[in-house]
Structure formats: C-alpha cells, structure tokens
Amino acid sequence: xxxxxxxxxxxxxxxxxxxxxxxxxxxxxxxxxxxxxxxxxxxxxxxxxxxxxxxxxxxxxxxxxxxxxxxxxxxxxxxxxxxxxxxxxxxxxxxxxxxxxxxxxxxxxxxxxxxxxxxxxxxxxxxxxxxxxxxxxxxxxxxxxxxxxxxxxxxxxxxxxxxxxxxxxxxxxxxxxxxxxxxxxxxxxxxxxxxxxxxxxxxxxxxxxxxxxxxxxxxxxxxxxxxxxxxxxxxxxxxxxxxxxxxxxxxxxxxxxxxxxxxxxxxxxxxxxxxxxxxxxxxxxxxxxxxxxxxxxxxxxxxxxxxxxxxxxxxxxxxxxxxxxxxxxxxxxxxxxxxxxxxxxxxxxxxxxxxxxxxxxxxxxxxxxxxxxxxxxxxxxxxxxxxxxxxxxxxxxxxxxxxxxxxxxxxxxxxxxxxxxxxxxxxxxxxxxxxxxxxxxxxxxxxxxxxxxxxxxxxxxxxxxxxx
Numbered sequence: 001x002x003x004x005x006x007x008x009x010x011x012x013x014x015x016x017x018x019x020x021x022x023x024x025x026x027x028x029x030x031x032x033x034x035x036x037x038x039x040x041x042x043x044x045x046x047x048x049x050x051x052x053x054x055x056x057x058x059x060x061x062x063x064x065x066x067x068x069x070x071x072x073x074x075x076x077x078x079x080x081x082x083x084x085x086x087x088x089x090x091x092x093x094x095x096x097x098x099x100x101x102x103x104x105x106x107x108x109x110x111x112x113x114x115x116x117x118x119x120x121x122x123x124x125x126x127x128x129x130x131x132x133x134x135x136x137x138x139x140x141x142x143x144x145x146x147x148x149x150x151x152x153x154x155x156x157x158x159x160x161x162x163x164x165x166x167x168x169x170x171x172x173x174x175x176x177x178x179x180x181x182x183x184x185x186x187x188x189x190x191x192x193x194x195x196x197x198x199x200x201x202x203x204x205x206x207x208x209x210x211x212x213x214x215x216x217x218x219x220x221x222x223x224x225x226x227x228x229x230x231x232x233x234x235x236x237x238x239x240x241x242x243x244x245x246x247x248x249x250x251x252x253x254x255x256x257x258x259x260x261x262x263x264x265x266x267x268x269x270x271x272x273x274x275x276x277x278x279x280x281x282x283x284x285x286x287x288x289x290x291x292x293x294x295x296x297x298x299x300x301x302x303x304x305x306x307x308x309x310x311x312x313x314x315x316x317x318x319x320x321x322x323x324x325x326x327x328x329x330x331x332x333x334x335x336x337x338x339x340x341x342x343x344x345x346x347x348x349x350x351x352x353x354x355x356x357x358x359x360x361x362x363x364x365x366x367x368x369x370x371x372x373x374x375x376x377x378x379x380x381x382x383x384x385x386x387x388x389x390x391x392x393x394x395x396x397x398x399x400x401x402x403x404x405x406x407x408x409x410x411x412x413x414x415x416x417x418x419x420x421x422x423x424x425x426x427x428x429x430x431x432x433x434x435x436x437x438x439x440x441x442x443x444x445x446x447x448x449x450x451x452x453x454x455x456x457x458x459x460x461x462x463x464x465x466x467x468x
C-alpha cells in the first residue's frame with residue numbers, strides 16, 4: 001500500500017512480475033489483454049502511513065494548543081464535523097483495502113470508498129430526522145437551501161415548428177438546448193464505460209424514458225415533449241454517448257498494456273505520453289454478461305438494471321423532497337460521486353457474478369453503492385409519501401402489468417419449461433438409442449447362434465456318415 005510519489009507515475013509492487021495484486025487479474029474465463037511490466041524503483045512504492053499520521057497529529061496539536069477556539073457554537077459544530085470527516089478520510093486512504101482499480105493510483109479509489117461511507121452515514125442521519133428538521137438541516141450546509149422549490153412548467157408547447165412565432169419558429173428546440181444536453185451525453189458516455197455492454201445501456205436508456213412517461217403525474221420535470229424523450233434524449237444525447245463509449249471500449253480492449261517507469265523513458269515525448277496513459281486502465285477485462293446463460297446471471301442482470309433505474313429516479317426525487325434546485329452544487333457533487341464509485345462497483349459485481357468461487361463475497365464498493373441507493377429511496381418514501389403514492393393512470397398500469405407478465409413468462413419458459421423439455425427430449429432420445437442398440441445386439445446374437453447350430457448340425461451329419 002503506497003501513496004503517490006514522483007507524480008504517481010511509477011509502478012507499484014504489482015508491476016513487478018510475480019507480485020501482481022489479485023485484483024489486477026481478470027476473473028476466471030474472462031477475455032483480457034496481456035500486461036507487461038518493467039521494474040522501476042521509486043518513492044511511490046514506499047508506504048506513507050507514518051508520514052500522514054505525523055502531519056495529522058501536528059495539525060491537531062496546532063488546533064489544540066495554538067489556536068483560540070471561537071465562541072460560536074454553530075461554527076465550532078461545523079468545523080468539528082469537517083475535522084472528523086477529514087481524519088476518517090486520512091485513515092481510510094492509508095489503511096483501507098485496495099479495490100480492483102489501481103490507476104491513476106490506488107489511494108484515489110480508497111478515497112472514494114471512504115467518501116461512500118461518509119455519504120451513507122449522512123443519509124442515515126437524514127433518514128432518522130423529522131421531515132421539517134431534515135429539510136432545515138440542509139441550511140447548515142448551504143443557507144440558500146431549506147425553502148420550497150418554485151413551480152415550473154416543463155412541458156409547454158411541444159410543436160417542433162411553431163408557425164405562430166414568425167421570428168424563430170424553431171424556438172422550442174432551441175429552448176431545450178441547455179446545459180443538460182452535454183450532461184446527458186457525458187453521463188451516458190461514462191455509464192457505457194461502466195457497464196461495457198451496448199444492449200444493457202440501451203435497455204436502461206429506453207426504460208428510463210418509459211419511467212418518465214409513467215411518473216410525470218408525480219414530478220413535473222418528467223413532463224417532456226415526445227420529441228424531447230425519443231429524439232433529443234434516446235437518439236441524440238444517450239445514443240451518441242453510448243456510441244462514443246463503445247468506440248472507447250473497443251480502443252481500450254485493443255490497446256497494448258506495456259508499462260515502463262517514467263524515468264526509464266529517454267524522450268520527453270515518451271514521458272508526456274506515459275503521464276497521459278497513467279489515467280488509463282492498468283489492464284482490461286471485457287464484460288460478457290450473458291444474461292440468458294443461466295438463471296443466476298439473468299437475475300443478476302435484472303437486478304443491475306433495476307438498481308441503475310432506481311439511482312436515476314433518486315436523482316430527481318431527492319431534489320424534490322429535500323428542496324434542492326437542479327442547478328445546486330450538491331446535485332452536481334452527487335453525480336460526480338456516482339461517476340467515481342460506479343465503475344468500481346460494476347467491476348466488483350461482475351467479478352462476483354462471473355467467478356463466485358474466487359470472489360466469495362460482494363465487493364466493498366458495490367455493497368456501499370447498493371446501500372446508498374436503497375437509503376436514498378427510503379428518504380424519499382419518508383419525506384414525501386403523498387407524492388410517490390399518487391395513483392398511476394389506469395392505462396399506464398395496464399402497460400406495466402403486461403410488461404411484467406411477459407418478462408415473468410419468458411423467464412419461466414427459458415429457465416424452467418424449456419430446460420425441462422430439453423432434458424425430457426434428451427432422455428427420450430438416449431432411451432431410444434439404447435433400445436435400438438439392444439435390439440441390434442440381440443439380432444446379431446440370434447444370427448450368430450443360428451449359424452453356429454447349422455455348422456454344428458453339419459459336422460454331426462458328417463460324423464454319422466463316417467460311422468455308417
């Protein structure tokens with residue numbers, strides 16, 4: 001375990017042949033690329049736990065002995081909470097267990113693991129407050145929060161070409177071209193790098209649009225024009241992000257993974273290229289989900305899609321129940337958080353699903369992401385049960401019931417009825433082959449017996465002739 005030294009660009013212990021960390025190897029049976037290592041001795045291979053402990057102790061001694069404590073209770077409370085979080089982050093970054101990723105440095109991913117713990121504890125604290133106290137607690141983070149959100153009209157005029165507006169008949173399209181368009185593209189580009197499967201990404205993208213249709217009576221910002229749903233979102237933003245993500249995955253799977261220490265590279269161009277490649281994966285594993293191969297993988301893939309959709313819905317419902325404007329920095333920080341922890345969680349889930357004999361338990365980051373998603377949903381349920389229990393329109397309910405019935409029917413047919421039928425046919429075929437083989441053996445035996453008797457009779461006749 002080490003901290004970044006020399007710019008974090010030298011190789012760690014697992015870069016030495018024969019000492020690679022177990023998490024660096026791909027799961028059993030998964031396609032991967034060859035990784036070549038070159039030994040480099042440098043500062044980043046050394047542990048820095050004592051250095052961090054010394055700096056942390058000096059900071060606490062300074063606060064205790066040299067700094068005068070202000071007489072402001074609210075300020076002291078905030079600073080004490082921040083200091084407690086920083087101490088925990090220092091401990092986690094130096095002592096926590098490494099995950100499956102090591103680039104740009106394992107300490108980076110240990111940091112986000114500790115942030116996951118802090119965020120989950122914060123959600124648990126909010127969950128145990130009353131609705132009034134929980135919403136007004138957000139004022140301690142930002143005084144602008146804690147006030148109801150204003151009513152906004154998100155649907156509006158859905159005409160692509162508005163003849164009533166002579167100056168700009170396409171103003172409805174230009175009004176939708178805001179900061180959320182590149183955010184949608186970038187978000188789905190990163191999600192594709194996490195999931196590493198085109199079909200799963202498209203299913204999640206289309207399913208979320210159906211959820212927006214189904215829940216627009218609960219949240220007003222789900223009410224969008226049809227062309228905003230299917231053209232702007234699914235085809236343009238999401239589709240282009242998924243396409244670019246798949247192209248990046250293709251490049252990463254074909255890229256040669258040959259690592260060399262920064263100071264062993266003679267040219268400046270090579271050093272700059274090595275610095276840039278430090279932010280690419282150390283090795284690569286292609287995800288082959290194979291949901292129809294067996295029931296366990298099918299249920300796992302369905303669970304992943306469900307948790308993805310629930311996390312997407314939590315983004316909108318949390319803003320609504322905690323009175324946070326969409327442009328608030330806390331909303332952006334939550335998205336940045338999920339970008340950094342989502343990739344690690346997906347890799348841990350895939351390892352646990354693909355090779356359960358080697359990975360006997362779910363990874364720590366995947367466990368925390370699942371707990372965070374469920375806790376966010378419980379906060380939504382507690383803080384505004386009236387909104388989420390608004391009755392869904394009857395025709396939408398019929399559509400969802402039909403879809404669930406079809407999904408269950410396919411599951412029963414694929415993993416139960418079809419397998420039973422195939423096993424029955426295979427057993428019947430083997431019995432027929434066995435009976436046919438038995439009949440052939442009996443037929444050959446009777447023929448051999450008849451010929452033997454004729455030969456025996458012939459020999460006895462000749463014997464009687466000689467005797468006579």
